[in-house]
Amino acid sequence: MARIVGGLTTSHIPAIGGAIAGKMFEDPYWKPFFDAYPKAREWLDEVRPDVAVVIYNDHGLNFFLDKMPTFAMGAAAEYRNEDEGWGIPTIAPFKGDPRLSWHLIDRLVKDEFDLVTCQEMAVDHGFTVPMQLFWPNYAELDIRTVPLCVNTVQHPVPTPARCFKLGRALGRAIESYPEDLKVVVLGTGGLSHQLDGQRAGFINKEFDLMCMEKIVSDPEALTHYSIHDLVRLAGAQGTELIMWLAMRGALTGTVTKRHGNYHIPISNTGAGLLVLDNAA
Ligand code: DHB
Numbered sequence: 297m298a299r300i301v302g303g304l305t306t307s308h309i310p311a312i313g314g315a316i317a318g319k320m321f322e323d324p325y326w327k328p329f330f331d332a333y334p335k336a337r338e339w340l341d342e343v344r345p346d347v348a349v350v351i352y353n354d355h356g357l358n359f360f361l362d363k364m365p366t367f368a369m370g371a372a373a374e375y376r377n378e379d380e381g382w383g384i385p386t387i388a389p390f391k392g393d394p395r396l397s398w399h400l401i402d403r404l405v406k407d408e409f410d411l412v413t414c415q416e417m418a419v420d421h422g423f424t425v426p427m428q429l430f431w432p433n434y435a436e437l438d439i440r441t442v443p444l445c446v447n448t449v450q451h452p453v454p455t456p457a458r459c460f461k462l463g464r465a466l467g468r469a470i471e472s473y474p475e476d477l478k479v480v481v482l483g484t485g486g487l488s489h490q491l492d493g494q495r496a497g498f499i500n501k502e503f504d505l506m507c508m509e510k511i512v513s514d515p516e517a518l519t520h521y522s523i524h525d526l527v528r529l530a531g532a533q534g535t536e537l538i539m540w541l542a543m544r545g546a547l548t549g550t551v552t553k554r555h556g557n558y559h560i561p562i563s564n565t566g567a568g569l570l571v572l573d574n575a576a
C-alpha cells in the first residue's frame with residue numbers, strides 16, 4: 297500500500313525562480329533563504345519518496361477569473377511550466393502519475409470532494425518553485441507529481457476548516473492506493489503577504505511564527521479562522537496558508553518536525569519552510 301512519509305511546506309514566491317535561474321545562492325539577499333533548503337533535501341534523501349502530491353494555488357495561468365474551480369487535480373503524464381514568472385529560462389517538464397491521480401480523484405469524489413479533473417494542466421510558480429527548491433535535479437530523477445490546486449485567487453475561497461478536511465480525505469485516498477509507493481505531500485504558498493492595495497507589503501511575523509508552530513502541534517486550532525480573519529491577520533495573499541492546512545490534514549500518523557526556517561522578507565512575503573515526518 298502507498299504510505300505518506302511526510303509533509304513539506306514552503307513559500308512559492310516567483311522571484312525565487314529568478315534567483316534559482318541566476319544561481320544567486322550566495323547572494324547576501326538570498327543566502328539566508330536558500331541556506332535552509334539543504335536540510336530539507338537531506339531528509340528527502342533519507343525518505344526517498346516516489347511521488348509528490350503538490351497542493352498549491354494557480355495564480356491565473358491554468359484557471360482565470362472566468363472559470364475558477366475551488367479544487368482541481370491534475371491527471372496528466374507531465375506538467376509544463378507556463379508561468380511568465382520573472383522571465384526564467386524554459387525549465388524541464390515535471391513527470392505526472394496519471395494512474396495515481398485517477399485513484400485519488402475517484403476516492404476524493406466518493407468522499408464528497410467534487411474536484412475538477414485536468415488531463416492537461418499548465419503549472420505556475422506555486423508548483424514549480426517548490427519542486428525546484430526540494431529537487432533541484434528533478435529532471436534527472438524519477439520523482440513523479442500530482443498537482444492539487446486550491447482557489448485562493450477569487451472569493452469565495454475555501455475555508456481553512458474545509459481545506460483541512462480535504463487533506464484528511466486526501467490522506468485516506470493516498471493510503472488506499474494498492475501500490476507500495478512512498479508519497480510526500482507538499483503545501484505551498486504563504487506565509488503573510490499582501491501584493492496590492494493600501495496594505496501592500498504587509499507582513500505579520502508574529503502570526504506567521506504562531507502558524508508554523510500550530511501547524512505541527514495543533515493544526516485544528518488554525519481551522520477556526522475564517523478567510524476574512526486570514527486576510528486581516530496575514531494579508532490578502534496570506535490566505536495561501538490554506539494549502540499548508542490541506543497538507544497537514546493528510547498526515548494522520550505521528551507527526552514530528554524535522555526542520556524549519558522563517559525568513560523575511562523575500563520579495564513581499566514571510567517565507568516559511570517546514571519538514572514534517574509522518575510515522576505510521
Ligand atoms: C509573491 C508571493 C506570492 O505567493 C506570489 O504568488 C507572487 C508574488 C511575492 O512576494 O512577490
Ligand code: FE
Nearest residue numbers: 308422485536
Ligand atoms: Fe502565491
